[in-house]
Amino acid sequence: MSKDSGNQKELIIKSAYADVNKFGQNGEFEKAVKAVNRILGIAPDDQTALHCKVICLIQVSKLEEAYKFIEKNKLTSLVFERAYCEYRLNQPEKALKTIDGSEISPLPTNLKELRTQVLYRLERFEECYESYKDIIKNTTDDYEDERRTNLSAVAANLALDEKREIPNLPEDTYEMCFNGACALANRGKFLEAEKKLRAAEKLCRETLEEDGASEDEIREEIDVIRVQIAYCLQMQGKIKESGVVYADCLKNKPKDPALVAVASNNSVVINKDQNVFDSKKKIRLAMADSCDHKLTSRQKKIIALNNCLLALFTNANDCQNLCNKLIQSNPDIEFEAVLIKCSQLAKDKKYKEAVDVLTKYATANEKNSFASKFAIIQLLLLQGNRKEAIEVLLSLGESKYKPGIVSALVTLYLGTDNKQAASALLKSAVDWYKKNNVSSADLSDMWRQAAEFHLRGGATETAASSLEELLKLKPNDMKVIAQLVIAYAQINPKKALDVSKKLPALETLTTASEIDALEAANWVMSTKAAKKSANAKIEQSPSTPGDVQKKKKTNRKRVGKLPKNYNSEVGPDPERWLPKYERTGFRKKRDRRAKDIIKGSQGMSTGAADQYDMSKTQNLSKNSPVTPVYQETTPGPRQQHRKGGGHNKKKKGRH
Numbered sequence: 001m002s003k004d005s006g007n008q009k010e011l012i013i014k015s016a017y018a019d020v021n022k023f024g025q026n027g028e029f030e031k032a033v034k035a036v037n038r039i040l041g042i043a044p045d046d047q048t049a050l051h052c053k054v055i056c057l058i059q060v061s062k063l064e065e066a067y068k069f070i071e072k073n074k075l076t077s078l079v080f081e082r083a084y085c086e087y088r089l090n091q092p093e094k095a096l097k098t099i100d101g102s103e104i105s106p107l108p109t110n111l112k113e114l115r116t117q118v119l120y121r122l123e124r125f126e127e128c129y130e131s132y133k134d135i136i137k138n139t140t141d142d143y144e145d146e147r148r149t150n151l152s153a154v155a156a157n158l159a160l161d162e163k164r165e166i167p168n169l170p171e172d173t174y175e176m177c178f179n180g181a182c183a184l185a186n187r188g189k190f191l192e193a194e195k196k197l198r199a200a201e202k203l204c205r206e207t208l209e210e211d212g213a214s215e216d217e218i219r220e221e222i223d224v225i226r227v228q229i230a231y232c233l234q235m236q237g238k239i240k241e242s243g244v245v246y247a248d249c250l251k252n253k254p255k256d257p258a259l260v261a262v263a264s265n266n267s268v269v270i271n272k273d274q275n276v277f278d279s280k281k282k283i284r285l286a287m288a289d290s291c292d293h294k295l296t297s298r299q300k301k302i303i304a305l306n307n308c309l310l311a312l313f314t315n316a317n318d319c320q321n322l323c324n325k326l327i328q329s330n331p332d333i334e335f336e337a338v339l340i341k342c343s344q345l346a347k348d349k350k351y352k353e354a355v356d357v358l359t360k361y362a363t364a365n366e367k368n369s370f371a372s373k374f375a376i377i378q379l380l381l382l383q384g385n386r387k388e389a390i391e392v393l394l395s396l397g398e399s400k401y402k403p404g405i406v407s408a409l410v411t412l413y414l415g416t417d418n419k420q421a422a423s424a425l426l427k428s429a430v431d432w433y434k435k436n437n438v439s440s441a442d443l444s445d446m447w448r449q450a451a452e453f454h455l456r457g458g459a460t461e462t463a464a465s466s467l468e469e470l471l472k473l474k475p476n477d478m479k480v481i482a483q484l485v486i487a488y489a490q491i492n493p494k495k496a497l498d499v500s501k502k503l504p505a506l507e508t509l510t511t512a513s514e515i516d517a518l519e520a521a522n523w524v525m526s527t528k529a530a531k532k533s534a535n536a537k538i539e540q541s542p543s544t545p546g547d548v549q550k551k552k553k554t555n556r557k558r559v560g561k562l563p564k565n566y567n568s569e570v571g572p573d574p575e576r577w578l579p580k581y582e583r584t585g586f587r588k589k590r591d592r593r594a595k596d597i598i599k600g601s602q603g604m605s606t607g608a609a610d611q612y613d614m615s616k617t618q619n620l621s622k623n624s625p626v627t628p629v630y631q632e633t634t635p636g637p638r639q640q641h642r643k644g645g646g647h648n649k650k651k652k653g654r655h
Helices: 003-026 029-042 047-059 063-073 079-088 092-101 109-121 125-138 144-158 174-186 190-210 215-235 239-251 257-271 276-286 297-313 319-329 331-347 351-364 369-382 386-394 397-401 403-415 419-436 441-457 460-473 478-491 493-500 512-520 527-536 584-589 592-596 606-611
Strands: none
Touching: 003 029, 029 047, 047 063, 047 079, 063 079, 079 092, 079 109, 092 109, 109 125, 109 144, 125 144, 144 174, 174 190, 174 215, 190 215, 215 239, 215 257, 239 257, 257 276, 257 297, 276 297, 297 319, 297 331, 319 331, 331 351, 331 369, 351 369, 369 386, 386 403, 397 403, 397 419, 403 419, 460 478, 478 493
16 A cells, blocks of 8 residues: 555544544534544544444434444443443343443443442342442532432332331422422322422422423423322322323323323222223323333332233233233232232132132242131132131131131121130130230220120120220229129129229219209100199199189080981981982983993993993904004194184283
């Protein structure tokens, strides 16, 4: 190669680098790529040119092309660029492996920060929090506010662990205020979180308006805060208000897929088994592929679970398959998925199959065995199988002595008319609590019910034992002391006498004035008795004028009117109740027209009688009647209008 050609190549490369620098400063990275390609066309192994091309491809978001270019040219020195491409291509595990596998030590600030973001994406929040603290401590540049915002976001996720303390971070920006509210919401302090979110919404609008943002940009940023406000309202039970906010935010068609997923999922939760078509549409939005890498594993898990519940509500055929997929992808919520499967089987009246599924699960998983057995009991009771339900409750071991379970067993025993077993259970429960020295205020109801049950059943000693335990919890309860005296009176009169001394004296309970007041009170007696007693106390003075007692009114019987020419000596006509035409006198006076008169309904003539006599009708159709053709009925005389007539109008004038 001649010297002139070598100089010419150098000039071309120098000119191309100048273009790359100019386009890079102007942000015209597409043109910069073309300039780099001119360099690589002359010098394909130029490491600087290779590096520049990777940077330009990343700047124009051609991440996959940049990653393949790094792999093809084996640019092992470009650790940051390679890890960044892997991170942006939703491969955080590979990105972390690339950073940790490099021989760079210590890591520069850019790699440290990238590694911290990768840890956040992998939901390793503890490591991420410590890494951000280290970066903020040892770095001073223009990105300090962004790092503090990211640190508060990590702290909000750490708040899900109730045992961990939430760090107090400054909230001087709306992002920091928003993250602080999310931390409160994750701790269940929804009212405080709502107040802080409303403050963040106001601060967000003020900040963006000062920066000159458009109304669409402001609304897009505020919608994120409003969806979180709606969540806090929903958790406070304000369902209608939260539903309106979700609908309004979705109406704006936000660009953030995570925001769409959260609002859609929460709207499905509000709908429950109503508005099924709307819920199906929204659950598809929440489960879109674009949302997969924007949501945390916890959010994706909840959305998948809600999808299974929606399939249960809509009786979808794929409910069982969805539950099986949920179990495979999220083994930690297997119990919830199994319950949904069994609920679907129960809706299909396949109780035995549902019981078998739960029994198998309870055997394999001791952690949820207790709750599984209660689901089995519910299914057995739906079948009306009380005996098997009792056996399952008795198989709970010492847990069967818990007050709620004892109450359920007693109810089931009484339902099967087995009072002896119920009494024996209560006795064994009393003995178990005495033996284990278990004392709690929550047991007072159980002791009371046990005592009353045994008192009714005649088991006085057991009733006395229950009352003694109840008296320890409520030493000043007079009702308990009185019941204990009654119980002791049957088995130990001396002890009954000692306990009766704790009861207040009869004289202290009532006084003479109180007794008189009770006797005089009208509410003790009926209304008539009260009036009678009041009238009896009024002393009438005969000497006082005007004090005349009211005489009691008596109802006089009126004598009925008798007909004219009534003769009491002559008896009544024996034919007085017969119809006129059947009387003797009427037959003597009948004329020739009487032959047409027939006995029957009023107004019926002989011709009509023959017409409606079905025995004389000859032209009857032998076929069954067909559907009648309905015709318009002729209006009756009341519906027809008189010609030239009208309603009689009242004339005006004198009365």
